[in-house]
Amino acid sequence: MPLVFPFDPDITRAATIPARLYNDPVYLELERERIFAGTWQLVGRREQLAQPGDFITAEVGNDSIAVVRDGDVLRGFHNVCLHRAGPVAHGCGRRQTLQCRYHGWTYSLSGALLRAPEMEGVEGFRPEEMRLRPVAVDAWGPLVFANLDGKASPLAEVLEDIPARVAPFHCESMRYVMRKEYDLACNWKVYVDNYLEGYHVPVVHPGLHRELDYDNYRVEPHRYYSLQHAPMRPVPAAQAAGDRRYVPAAGDVPEAFYVWIFPNVMLNVYMGQMQTNVVLPVAPDRTKVVFEWYATDPPADPAADARWSRLVAFSDEIQDEDIAICEAVQRNLRSRVYDRGRYSAKRENGVHHFHSLLHEFLT
Numbered sequence: 609m610p611l612v613f614p615f616d617p618d619i620t621r622a623a624t625i626p627a628r629l630y631n632d633p634v635y636l637e638l639e640r641e642r643i644f645a646g647t648w649q650l651v652g653r654r655e656q657l658a659q660p661g662d663f664i665t666a667e668v669g670n671d672s673i674a675v676v677r678d679g680d681v682l683r684g685f686h687n688v689c690l691h692r693a694g695p696v697a698h699g700c701g702r703r704q705t706l707q708c709r710y711h712g713w714t715y716s717l718s719g720a721l722l723r724a725p726e727m728e729g730v731e732g733f734r735p736e737e738m739r740l741r742p743v744a745v746d747a748w749g750p751l752v753f754a755n756l757d758g759k760a761s762p763l764a765e766v767l768e769d770i771p772a773r774v775a776p777f778h779c780e781s782m783r784y785v786m787r788k789e790y791d792l793a794c795n796w797k798v799y800v801d802n803y804l805e806g807y808h809v810p811v812v813h814p815g816l817h818r819e820l821d822y823d824n825y826r827v828e829p830h831r832y833y834s835l836q837h838a839p840m841r842p843v844p845a846a847q848a849a850g851d852r853r854y855v856p857a858a859g860d861v862p863e864a865f866y867v868w869i870f871p872n873v874m875l876n877v878y879m880g881q882m883q884t885n886v887v888l889p890v891a892p893d894r895t896k897v898v899f900e901w902y903a904t905d906p907p908a909d910p911a912a913d914a915r916w917s918r919l920v921a922f923s924d925e926i927q928d929e930d931i932a933i934c935e936a937v938q939r940n941l942r943s944r945v946y947d948r949g950r951y952s953a954k955r956e957n958g959v960h961h962f963h964s965l966l967h968e969f970l971t
């Protein structure tokens with residue numbers, strides 16, 4: 609079976625990517641190598657790294673990494689001791705050095721090997737030349753990203769004009785509120801495909817559809833990200849206080865800002881709050897999705913805050929609807945009769961854009 613697959617850059621002629629990309633474990637390995645190791649992955653929050661010595665750990669695919677604050681700079685390392693591969697950091701916290709939990713080799717926050725006990729007499733062993741293997745790290749707003757192979761375009765280039773476009777929302781001053789995790793029985797790309805189009809909104813999300821100006825829903829692809837314009841229906845004043853669950857307040861920026869950054873990060877930005885979604889492949893047919901919420905004025909107790917609970921309940925309703933259809937699609941992608949479909953040129957340009965990036969990175 610060929611690893612390469614045909615792909616037409618013209619959406620009006622293109623067929624969707626073959627079903628085997630959603631089923632065959634060989635593609636997940638290839639994606640880990642060529643996509644997840646080669647792009648910026650969201651690994652943590654800047655507030656976790658506010659003080660010198662603060663560190664976090666994260667899993668990126670099969671690799672464990674640590675990100676530390678060394679003075680003013682953020683540094684990333686593979687969380688793998690040079691001796692016999694013990695972990696040099698656990699969880700998160702604050703430390704002056706990183707000490708391996710196996711035989712106690714100690715590294716500085718810049719990754720240099722400081723101490724390797726009882727290694728006298730070992731030929732050619734020069735601790736002063738040994739360093740933890742680095743990982744590229746960078747941050748934007750409250751978010752910290754890492755790139756395993758160090759070859760991704762600079763984060764600022766990948767984000768392009770996103771920071772300028774979301775400037776009115778002041779994401780950089782938002783603070784962390786809460787997190788939710790979802791386990792899905794589908795390939796990670798099924799979830800991303802689904803996020804990237806509004807085509808399914810009328811059928812899958814009737815509640816959301818009532819609030820959206822569907823005719824004016826559109827997707828704007830950029831080099832490594834795409835932006836969804838999902839304007840809300842204008843609210844008649846008499847109805848504003850009634851049954852609408854999201855009512856833009858006067859003076860609000862009218863549009864929410866939905867952005868997807870290749871391959872697996874979504875930022876949903878609203879006035880006063882923001883949500884990140886990270887889509888993590890677990891197996892060809894298993895995916896973990898992590899939602900994290902941030903707010904300009906975080907509620908003291910999100911569970912006890914009526915406005916916040918309403919917002920999370922609405923998000924849950926949509927997420928449940930998306931999970932059900934994604935899992936049903938994954939089951940059918942194993943069907944003996946299905947291989948490839950066609951795109952709606954009007955509604956699925958975001959999915960076609962994602963697939964063109966997959967094609968670029970995988971072949």
Ligand code: FES
Nearest residue numbers: 689692694708711
């Ligand atoms: S594996 Fe780290 S000190 Fe031995």
Ligand SMILES: [Fe+2]
Nearest residue numbers: 802812813930
């Ligand atoms: Fe959806």
